[in-house]
Amino acid sequence: xxxxxxxxxxxxxxxxxxxxxxxxxxxxxxxxxxxxxxxxxxxxxxxxxxxxxxxxxxxxxxxxxxxxxxxxxxxxxxxxxxxxxxxxxxxxxxxxxxxxxxxxxxxxxxxxxxxxxxxxxxxxxxxxxxxxxxxxxxxxxxxxxxxxxxxxxxxxxxxxxxxxxxxxxxxxxxxxxxxxxxxxxxxxxxxxxxxxxxxxxxxxxxxxxxxxxxxxxxxxxxxxxxxxxxxxxxxxxxxxxxxxxxxxxxxxxxxxxxxxxxxxxxxxxxxxxxxxxxxxxxxxxxxxxxxxxxxxxxxxxxxxxxxxxxxxxxxxxxxxxxxxxxxxxxxxxxxxxxxxxxxxxxxxxxxxxxxxxxxxxxxxxxxxxxxxxxxxxxxxxxxxxxxxxxxxxxxxxxxxxxxxxxxxxxxxxxxx
Ligand SMILES: *Cc1c(COP(=O)(O)O)cnc(C)c1O
Numbered sequence: 001x002x003x004x005x006x007x008x009x010x011x012x013x014x015x016x017x018x019x020x021x022x023x024x025x026x027x028x029x030x031x032x033x034x035x036x037x038x039x040x041x042x043x044x045x046x047x048x049x050x051x052x053x054x055x056x057x058x059x060x061x062x063x064x065x066x067x068x069x070x071x072x073x074x075x076x077x078x079x080x081x082x083x084x085x086x087x088x089x090x091x092x093x094x095x096x097x098x099x100x101x102x103x104x105x106x107x108x109x110x111x112x113x114x115x116x117x118x119x120x121x122x123x124x125x126x127x128x129x130x131x132x133x134x135x136x137x138x139x140x141x142x143x144x145x146x147x148x149x150x151x152x153x154x155x156x157x158x159x160x161x162x163x164x165x166x167x168x169x170x171x172x173x174x175x176x177x178x179x180x181x182x183x184x185x186x187x188x189x190x191x192x193x194x195x196x197x198x199x200x201x202x203x204x205x206x207x208x209x210x211x212x213x214x215x216x217x218x219x220x221x222x223x224x225x226x227x228x229x230x231x232x233x234x235x236x237x238x239x240x241x242x243x244x245x246x247x248x249x250x251x252x253x254x255x256x257x258x259x260x261x262x263x264x265x266x267x268x269x270x271x272x273x274x275x276x277x278x279x280x281x282x283x284x285x286x287x288x289x290x291x292x293x294x295x296x297x298x299x300x301x302x303x304x305x306x307x308x309x310x311x312x313x314x315x316x317x318x319x320x321x322x323x324x325x326x327x328x329x330x331x332x333x334x335x336x337x338x339x340x341x342x343x344x345x346x347x348x349x350x351x352x353x354x355x356x357x358x359x360x361x362x363x364x365x366x367x368x369x370x371x372x373x374x375x376x377x378x379x380x381x382x383x384x385x386x387x388x389x390x391x392x393x394x395x396x397x398x399x400x401x402x403x404x405x406x407x408x409x410x411x412x413x414x415x416x
Contacts, residue, residue: 301334
């Protein structure tokens with residue numbers, strides 16, 4: 001967002017306050033130009049013969065966003081069969097979708113195979129079952145390299161007692177199954193966790209994965225998952241994508257030379273591609289001074305944006321209605337009947353009731369983690385694309401809340 005003469009604008013020139021007026025609040029807005037820029041940054045960072053970027057769509061699954069990625073040339077990473085189906089609906093070819101679920105049963109994996117998508121298997125039990133049923137079907141193996149990384153315990157996936165992936169120490173078992181069942185292992189995969197602060201840890205894990213890759217004879221790709229960090233606070237460090245890309249490319253090209261085959265280098269970023277493209281606009285319902293704190297209560301809560309409460313994550317806030325106001329200290333809270341604090345002791349230009357606040361970094365894991373708690377409607381979503389705003393999801397209505405509820409008749413006639 002750009003501040004010009006005391007007013008905020010999206011990069012393409014659209015005024016967020018106009019959108020708040022046109023579509024009402026709370027409102028998710030995604031800037032397609034930012035998504036495109038992040039995608040190009042990622043692609044340009046790697047100098048390898050074959051590169052594939054799978055957008056990890058659980059970050060933001062609106063079908064228009066998926067179609068935008070398709071138009072950019074991205075592929076998709078799906079963690080549920082429903083995400084696979086959304087990807088197909090969005091126009092991705094089955095082989096452009098990688099299915100990387102965790103802890104699902106064999107039926108869901110078989111559904112993926114029937115649809116023809118790439119499959120990543122993350123435990124030995126499923127590997128064995130799948131190998132008996134479809135030894136002909138190419139698979140990727142998700143390895144856990146046991147490198148501790150990740151912004152917090154909830155999203156860290158690489159440590160020793162993590163439920164994700166097949167332990168690298170179980171590689172001999174995997175190799176024995178692959179040989180006995182004549183499995184077609186086409187890929188090797190890892191995803192060590194979100195928010196890697198330290199590129200060095202990632203490279204260590206990559207080294208372990210490449211060592212494992214040497215053990216398989218006929219690979220087509222090596223998938224390093226994700227972990228790319230984006231800035232949330234002003235001044236935050238983020239993954240230096242160009243430096244990272246250069247280091248990984250050098251190492252990977254060397255690996256391909258040793259392996260005597262040009263394998264495809266795969267990454268599956270979610271947050272990096274969409275986090276900064278998203279803005280969440282809310283209206284201030286009430287400004288409430290208490291003996292210790294001034295609360296600003298907004299027309300949203302953990303039902304729409306749970307990251308601050310769930311992960312203790314920081315989302316930067318701006319007061320779109322009063323950019324030139326005198327900064328004061330606020331604790332910004334939601335309207336849910338539970339403590340749902342968006343931010344504590346934030347210095348924000350004076351907030352008045354009715355002002356529109358903007359939460360930044362609202363593209364990844366925001367709408368997709370929303371709920372109907374307190375029977376509130378989920379917000380509308382807007383995509384800014386080619387200079388215009390497009391409604392890509394309507395705000396919910398009472399009908400949506402009642403949609404799957406079944407009236408059993410006898411209870412509607414209850415008398416007291
Ligand atoms: C969630 C997930 C990702 C994306 O992680 P980000 O931190 O959003 O980049 C990638 N791969 C798999 C398997 C995932 O589950």
